[in-house]
Amino acid sequence: MIIAEVVRSGFVESTHHGVVAVDGGPSIGDVDTPFFPRSSNKPLQTVGLLNAGLMPREEADLALISGSHDGEGFHVERVRAMLAAVDLGPEALRCPADLPLGETPRYDWLRGGGAAEPILMNCSGKHAGMLATCVLNGWPLDTYLDIDHPLQKALADAVSRLSGEPIAALGVDGCGAPIFAISPIGLARAFRRLVEAEPGSPERRVADAMRARPELVAGTGTEDTVLMNAVPGLLVKKGADGVAAAAMAxxxxxxxxxxxxxSRARVPVLLAALRRLGLEVPAMPELVLGGGLPVGEVRAVG
Incomplete structure (x- = not known):
């Protein structure tokens, strides 16, 4: 069984059991019980936006729509441009005001006297994509986050189709948008379908855009960006609460x-799972700090 253990000064401090689902291979833990994949759902929702008629300005926008961006300048300006392309401004966003997710962009923003804004929220790219789809379809904008809105019905259909199972439960994600519960094996199945879809299909367009511009999916030096840059052809998307999904055709x-x-157990377990698939992945140590100095690490065992 793959678990992540925290080793501090040579002693095991605690363990974080992982639930790992491998589509078409051996799985570990309870992989059939539905859960909320959080932001790992975003690429599936972007497929739903394309099926609903979204016409991005350029393919790179699909990476940002599918991402959880760090709030760097190039992220924020692209969100602004996506909105402007459909004659909207940041005030149309219904995600909550937030500071940049990335530590460096956040500190830079605060040092410059900035305050929390919806466009800085890590899901603002997804919300811009949702709004653009609503504009193109003539759907109401003020209620685009309502579960009975035609946009959200289209996204639920996409998640269900790609995962190969019905939506088990509905919730509200941190950004205010509906979140759809599926099983870990369903999430793995959906990601495999993205990378193995026919070129030019909505699924493949999303996967290709994310892999071509991984810095738009996350940010400079973040785990998704580093892994997709290091392993050509690999698709990765993390989610809150210790969630991640990855696939390679x-x-x-x-x-x-x-x-x-x-969250600190996510990367070691993900790397171990990818190695089980036979992939060579970079070393990405998850250090444990004490007094500002490394005193241990989180490592996968099993």
């Missing part, structure tokens, strides 16, 4: 949920 797909929601 001809190799397979993996989805994971750290059962206690610890």
């Amino acid at each position: 001809g190799v397979g797909a993996v989805a994971l949920k750290i059962s206690d929601g610890a």
